Amino acid sequence: MADWIRGRPLHEAAKEWARRHVKALEELGLTPTLAILLLNDDPVELETQRRYANLKLRDIKEIGGDAYIYELHDVPPERRTKAALELIERLNVADDVTGIIVQKPLPPWMNESLIFERLSPLKDVDGLTPENKKRLVAGFDLDRDVLPCTPAGILEMLKYYNIDVRGKDVVVVGKGELVGKPLSIMLMQLDATVTVLHALSKDKLYYVRHADIVISAVGRPPEIYKDSPWRLTGDMIKEGAVVIGVGGKVDPATGKWYYDVDEEDVARRASYLTPNVGGVGLATRSRIIRNLIITSYMVAKQVASPRVLGIDAPKLP
Template sequence: MDAKTAQLLDGKALAEQIYTQLQQQIQQMQPTVGRAPGLAVLMVGDNPASAAYVQNKERACAKVGIASYGQHFPTETSFSELEKVIQALNQDDRVDGILVQLPLPDHLDAVALLHQINPDKDADGLHPLNLGRLVRSEPGLRSCTPAGVMRLLQEYKIDVKGKQAVVVGRSILVGKPLAMMLLEADATVTIAHSRSHDLPTITRNADILVAAVGRPGLITAEMVKPGAVVIDVGINRVTNDAGKSRLVGDVDFDSVQRVAQFITPVPGGVGAMTVAMLLQNTVWSYSQRQ
């Protein structure tokens, strides 16, 4: 018999819609503000994955009309040099969003650098002040990946109210802020992680299952409740025996899509939404300055 497969949550298509909306919003606001919105992405070292992400972000900025003030620094750049650059960008009236591309080289303290960014220009939504605003349900800049997940659920009219949501992963980048956002949307939230006992029993209870741990194929079909919504935040590069590499998520897509009702693809799911939310954050900061 022909098994029914899950409906794809197409992050790439939704991101394109968001870009169109942002472009129109910028065109309307620019005559009043007198300049385009500005985003500064700081990259240190030459991690090829990071370089590709930064290029992707800059292309997206150009598409919607955001000016890029990105800077690329050699690996050995010191903390105090970067600190000076961030302070200057905090003062720069052309810049609405500042983002430090992670991971950073080992000698740099990412958290301490993040603390240097003016919270109102924190395009990644990761400053402690913005995380605090999220916890208190106050307006503010939201972490891009979790905000992208919520926007995707909203677009496909997936109501989370009263649903059992399980987030696998507790990072400050995704797991914790996403759990808070789901809670704010009236879901009942469980956070599972590497120390959780009997992960399959926990995940099988989920109406909405989010995988955000960075382990390829961790979530298999027998861990998923039939008819669940499965959101795959993982982006892992795996190489086959022939030496060819491809991107996969934390979910074993082929088996899980036969069980779930909705599923995000990798690539083309949450990753595309992360960039769209980064631009949305930048435009939001821009609109706050009027």
Template sequence: MTTAQVIDGKAVAESVREEITRRSKDLLDNHGTRPGLAVVIVGEDPASQVYVRNKQKTAEACGFHSVKHALAAETSESDLLALVQSLNEDKAIHGILVQLPLPGHIDESKVLNLIKPEKDVDGFHPINVGLLTAGERSSALVPCTPAGSLVLIKRALGTDLSGKTAVVVGRSNIVGKPMASLLLQESCTVTIAHSRTKDLPDVVRAADIVVAAVGRPEMVRGDWIKPGATVIDVGINRVPTPEKGEGKSRLVGDVAYEEAAAHAGAITPVPGGVGPMTIAMLMANTVTAARRQLGLPEAEPIF
């Protein structure tokens, strides 16, 4: 039985989008510029198609100049690189996002590293990674999922996270490592745990904040959670539900939700938790990128 506060990512994301829409209108009304976001997708991966459609729809709702480049799966690496370079040079485009994964014949790192750091709204370029890791968050474009997760943590715990113990389960470059960097900059004591961590349940049990981003369905069990802890579930896993009929499935996170909710003080659901925040923070990064490229002062941080 759920006893934890459920952190409503949809509601928080909507409040972020409202603020971004206001900032977008300000750029247009006062500086004659509409924030420009270009999304590039290669191939027909169904999940990627959904993500791109949602990103484009949100960008348009925020008043952005939104451009989508849909390329065939057999598009050559050189053609994709040429497109990215043309977007780098397009002054109407302030943010560039290349949807991952890319087809196997294309070197993802080569493509991502070609994007100008100031237009890298995914926050994956080595320069943005380096700035964040070095504690220069205000100069970086921060990866959207960790940034959104931090907003949700602060909604649950308040803005002062100093002294909290945090465990990030997962060490990916996209979520785990930048999440740890963000929490360190909030003066948390941070552990990055992973599949080879010894006594993983005990490590997690010590945490005031648990961020699960390991990509394994319901791996983090309820009895791993310290009573009253805040649990952020980044995982999105589709698992079969044969009892509902052949081919049926459901979405679950990396946390066993009902079990964990009986121990946690606050928890994000899946779906409806971190997912909406990722897209909202992409919009926030695009407005930040536009302001910087126009030489305008930084707006009040979202997180």
């Protein structure tokens, strides 16, 4: 039976660490403030994104910061990109906003590259602007850099539970910009041997069955999606594999969550496993908190007292 890889320790530590820095930033006249943009009008994506956004809002308020959700999904498609860009540009220059998240995925018809090109790298809490992506590819510091929140959260979980990825065969199922792609880059920099699988990959089960670590980041549960559904079950992994479940979606008709991993079945064969509730989601939220503090210090250098010009963002514990 698998040992559980839980996100709660990281989440609690991040909140405790952040509260201290919120007080320090407030002494400089700045309150960490997160703006979250919802642009997708697909019913499944919208309901899922609303759940995530409200959890982020709650976390930021718990540490003493502020957070606001901007819903633009009801703007007609022909005007939504323009409305999003105008809002992003206002938030970029707003002295009282220290972090911005554009919730992904965006509608497939939106110009995603343009959206993130316009987002200020200083306020990019998800690490998705071109400048932050370049920094990730060049080499990253898990303790200091603003990094994509879910990949960084996963690496922090593995580190916390002393699971070394060096020399391991790691399969990442899903090549999305938010998780799969940046996570694969980060794992390779940590000397893992990485295979990335997607909808057109051949022999997916072969690679999954031979992996030391399986990270499932698809988000297409069979209960919701009939086209290209995905669920990881116990017979798909080798005995003793480490399994990280990332993907989850809300059925808007029932309000019920469905996940990438059959938790009970996989737990019989895995050595370590993230629970669907209380696993990667909490680790992601912990990294959002930490990234917001880092971006807040960067903003403080621009808008607060000259006393902060020599202050760097704090090293994470």
